[in-house]
Amino acid sequence: MDRFESDLEEAARDELDRACTLGWRQLAAHTPWGDTFEGFTPGGREVCFERSYLWEGEARGDIRVELTVYQREAYEQGVRLTRTIAREDR
Template identity: 50%
Template structure:
């Protein structure tokens, strides 16, 4: 069960990071959440966050959380995006 949520969180993180960095900077700080379905069909909540990193300057932290409220389970994935040179 948790493996499925971990995999989904990583997939959503990859999608959240697919925007060009210039576009990500325009929406930071920002977050959204939406209802979705895990590959198994169970209902989940997905939350994405774009936050300014403390260090290095100009970097953005991208976080994704996938929650299954019924099972009280969840998974998170995050990465640091550096400004291109």
């Protein structure tokens, strides 16, 4: 992995951690939902953060959080990470 990819991945991991700070109950009311915003990587690159909260399978089940970090002109070279937030009452 080169420094460019490593920088994007570090930014994606950090933002994914933030995206998962709310619990299932708080997120379920807003799922499915997503947004895109601009920010900076730890290395100072200007990038876009695309965040989505989706149902993993059936509605009101587990929530899949998807996070993609990319430079505006190079979406295909971005880094995409996912994490699942399990439904709390199981």
